[in-house]
Amino acid sequence: MGGYGERSSYEKSIRYVRDSATPGTGASRTPLQDLYGIITPSALHFERHHAGVPQIDPRRHELLIHGLVEHELVFTMNDLRRFPSVSRIHFIECAGNSGGEHAGRPGADPQRSHGLLSCSEWTGVPLKLLLTEAGLRAKAHWLVAEGADASRLARSLPLTKALDDVLVAYGQNGEALRPEQGYPLRLVVPGWEGNVNIKWLGRIQVTDQPYMTRDEAAFYTDFMPDGKARQFTFAMEAKSIITRPAGGQVLDGRGFYDITGLAWSGRGTITRVEISTDDGKSWQEAQLNAPVLPRAVTRFSLPWRWDGSEMTLQSRCTDDTGYTQPTREELVSIRGLRPGPDGFGHYNGIKIWYVHRDGKVSHE
Amino acid sequence: MNKTATPLLVAICFWAGTAQTPQYNLGKRAAPEEIHKRDISVAPDGTGLPAGHGNVEEGRYIYKALCASCHGDRGQGSSEYPALVGGQGTLTSKEPVFTVGSYWPYATTLWDYTRRAMPYQRPGTLTPDETYAVTAFILYMNGIVDEKAELNAKTLPKVRMPNRDGFVPDPRPDVPHRRLSSWDKTGIKEPRNHSPRP
Numbered sequence: 243m244g245g246y247g248e249r250s251s252y253e254k255s256i257r258y259v260r261d262s263a264t265p266g267t268g269a270s271r272t273p274l275q276d277l278y279g280i281i282t283p284s285a286l287h288f289e290r291h292h293a294g295v296p297q298i299d300p301r302r303h304e305l306l307i308h309g310l311v312e313h314e315l316v317f318t319m320n321d322l323r324r325f326p327s328v329s330r331i332h333f334i335e336c337a338g339n340s341g342g343e344h345a346g347r348p349g350a351d352p353q354r355s356h357g358l359l360s361c362s363e364w365t366g367v368p369l370k371l372l373l374t375e376a377g378l379r380a381k382a383h384w385l386v387a388e389g390a391d392a393s394r395l396a397r398s399l400p401l402t403k404a405l406d407d408v409l410v411a412y413g414q415n416g417e418a419l420r421p422e423q424g425y426p427l428r429l430v431v432p433g434w435e436g437n438v439n440i441k442w443l444g445r446i447q448v449t450d451q452p453y454m455t456r457d458e459a460a461f462y463t464d465f466m467p468d469g470k471a472r473q474f475t476f477a478m479e480a481k482s483i484i485t486r487p488a489g490g491q492v493l494d495g496r497g498f499y500d501i502t503g504l505a506w507s508g509r510g511t512i513t514r515v516e517i518s519t520d521d522g523k524s525w526q527e528a529q530l531n532a533p534v535l536p537r538a539v540t541r542f543s544l545p546w547r548w549d550g551s552e553m554t555l556q557s558r559c560t561d562d563t564g565y566t567q568p569t570r571e572e573l574v575s576i577r578g579l580r581p582g583p584d585g586f587g588h589y590n591g592i593k594i595w596y597v598h599r600d601g602k603v604s605h606e
Numbered sequence: 607m608n609k610t611a612t613p614l615l616v617a618i619c620f621w622a623g624t625a626q627t628p629q630y631n632l633g634k635r636a637a638p639e640e641i642h643k644r645d646i647s648v649a650p651d652g653t654g655l656p657a658g659h660g661n662v663e664e665g666r667y668i669y670k671a672l673c674a675s676c677h678g679d680r681g682q683g684s685s686e687y688p689a690l691v692g693g694q695g696t697l698t699s700k701e702p703v704f705t706v707g708s709y710w711p712y713a714t715t716l717w718d719y720t721r722r723a724m725p726y727q728r729p730g731t732l733t734p735d736e737t738y739a740v741t742a743f744i745l746y747m748n749g750i751v752d753e754k755a756e757l758n759a760k761t762l763p764k765v766r767m768p769n770r771d772g773f774v775p776d777p778r779p780d781v782p783h784r785r786l787s788s789w790d791k792t793g794i795k796e797p798r799n800h801s802p803r804p
Contacts, residue, residue: 263686264726293723308641316640317633324632375628386647393723394730396647445644453649456719460710463773469698471709473773568781576781583688583704588778 266294271357660739
């Protein structure tokens with residue numbers, strides 16, 4: 243018996259952290275290859291911080307809503323928990339996730355290639371409810387959401403999204419948010435790039451225009467071959483990855499394996515995942531394991547027998563807009579190979595794993 | 607007010623299309639001074655810029671004391687910290703260089719980010735005057751303002767950044783997926799990667 247449980251001492255899976263020159267800034271990656279189902283344990287949720295993790299006393303934290311509203315309001319955490327709450331399962335993915343694949347430096351395992359992706363059950367108040375409570379004025383079209391971290395990270399969001407499915411969340415997987423996930427309050431913007439899911443949410447300013455903060459005017463933009471850059475590329479497009487068997491793993495001889503992995507789309511619900519074991523010549527439809535939810539990761543699987551030969555494993559997914567995940571070559575042919583100020587963003591090409599005769603699976 | 611009257615009143619307000627009466631009455635009205643203290647956001651048209659001013663010469667001293675240790679004495683950056691200066695004209699070259707001068711579309715973005723997030727060890731400590739000054743110096747190093755320039759709430763939004771027109775809206779879905787023979791066999795429809803977004 244114990245007050246707060248720990249996993250078995252035999253379980254060693256951890257986030258992958260790369261050191262950063264600036265203390266408090268950087269990222270850690272979720273070990274996707276070790277996960278079951280669709281929920282990422284809170285302790286393994288990926289992190290991306292721009293100015294450290296603030297330690298916030300929830301009794302002193304307030305959310306201010308001001309600007310183009312009838313009533314400028316400030317809410318304590320207790321106030322927010324008194325509102326009707328909802329719980330929804332959504333992925334959050336960093337815009338730069340798998341940017342190395344775009345660059346031609348494929349990740350050696352699912353964690354290194356696609357680990358800036360996690361999926362949680364989030365609990366909180368629909369932002370629409372709070373904005374309705376404040377009363378939107380006629381000129382209101384955008385909002386600026388700001389965190390209470392050291393850099394006061396801020397992003398502009400169109401009200402159409404804010405009034406659709408955005409959550410002001412205080413719960414993650416049945417308990418309070420983890421500090422590194424925004425404790426005590428964060429925005430969850432389903433399906434949109436991680437950076438707009440403002441952590442340590444302290445202020446929402448309703449405005450008539452986007453404010454062109456650093457992370458939307460210059461960074462988190464997608465640099466194109468003609469020298470122009472795309473701005474406000476919010477949605478994370480349909481994407482999938484086989485997590486077992488995958489790079490870094492060794493097959494235990496010939497015979498049966500259940501190929502499994504994750505698929506997700508920021509535009510809706512995954513409707514189909516196909517798997518190829520012959521360099522993309524033929525594709526078999528994988529099973530989508532329930533629950534299959536919009537803007538959440540979907541677990542897929544396909545029974546498979548390995549005959550001991552060399553082969554490739556790859557998955558591609560389709561969402562309910564009819565969009566199918568492209569190959570890397572198709573994506574690069576449009577978006578080019580010159581990285582922007584923060585590398586490549588919004589890459590969603592098909593990921594290929596290579597099975598060798600000795601059973602080793604690798605990324606090249 | 608009795609229990610049945612409240613929802614009725616709310617319904618009437620919604621129906622009338624005017625400002626809705628708060629339905630839950632949770633939280634409290636924010637005091638104007640609290641909003642003033644916390645509202646630090648600056649828009650491209652200058653909305654939100656506080657009173658104050660700063661010039662290139664003042665900015666030179668502040669930059670040397672607070673910025674040069676990471677960004678370099680001439681804004682050249684290092685392997686670990688971003689360059690702030692240079693790169694103009696490189697965006698269509700093989701090796702584009704992204705700096706405030708070559709890439710950022712608005713001077714207000716530089717002002718806003720500098721005040722909220724810099725210097726990294728002590729963000730939020732620059733006064734408006736200091737922020738105007740260091741912004742002026744960074745723009746001066748980029749050849750965007752001259753050495754006599756003084757920035758304030760009126761002049762800053764008028765600064766035209768070289769890459770102001772370098773950005774386009776999101777055109778996605780933009781990557782077509784080739785038609786494969788297996789699609790025909792399964793009777794699955796061709797992917798609609800150019801479909802209008804929902």
